[in-house]
Amino acid sequence: MDRCNIFNADCKSGIVYVNGKVVDGVEIASQGQAGSKGFMFLNGEKKVYFAVPIESLKEILDLLRELSGIVSSGVLPKNGGGDITAPDFAAAMAALSEKAKALKEALQ
Numbered sequence: 001m002d003r004c005n006i007f008n009a010d011c012k013s014g015i016v017y018v019n020g021k022v023v024d025g026v027e028i029a030s031q032g033q034a035g036s037k038g039f040m041f042l043n044g045e046k047k048v049y050f051a052v053p054i055e056s057l058k059e060i061l062d063l064l065r066e067l068s069g070i071v072s073s074g075v076l077p078k079n080g081g082g083d084i085t086a087p088d089f090a091a092a093m094a095a096l097s098e099k100a101k102a103l104k105e106a107l108q
Contacts, residue, residue, distance in 0.1 A: 009040040009049055016040055016049045023047060059103050066096055 010017045012035040016026040026040060026047040036051035070092045 004041055004043040007040045007042065009038055011036050011038065011049055011051060016047075056103065063096065063100055063103070066099075070096065 007018045009023070011028060014028065016023045016028065018040055023040060026049050028049045028051075030036070030038075030049075030051040036053065037055075038049055038051040040047060040049045070089065
């Protein structure tokens with residue numbers, strides 16, 4: 001049985017790098033199209049890269065934080081019987097939606 005080696009790796013545009021050097025013939029086991037950091041597993045001749053989406057998770061949390069700010073300044077006052085207080089509420093929601101769409105595409 002072959003021994004499995006694990007390396008810190010980067011993936012940019014479908015190319016896997018270990019220590020800044022291109023590694024050919026690596027199967028990328030994720031759907032993401034964006035650059036990522038992760039691990040490359042080497043078992044005999046088999047090379048597989050797995051992304052660890054820490055930055056993507058951070059982006060998701062940032063989107064949620066932004067959403068909570070938009071909602072607290074707009075929807076919550078409206079539910080209390082008043083008008084939406086943020087004049088740019090619709091534009092802010094549209095911009096947030098576009099950011100979420102772009103992140104989803106990068107993760108697919």
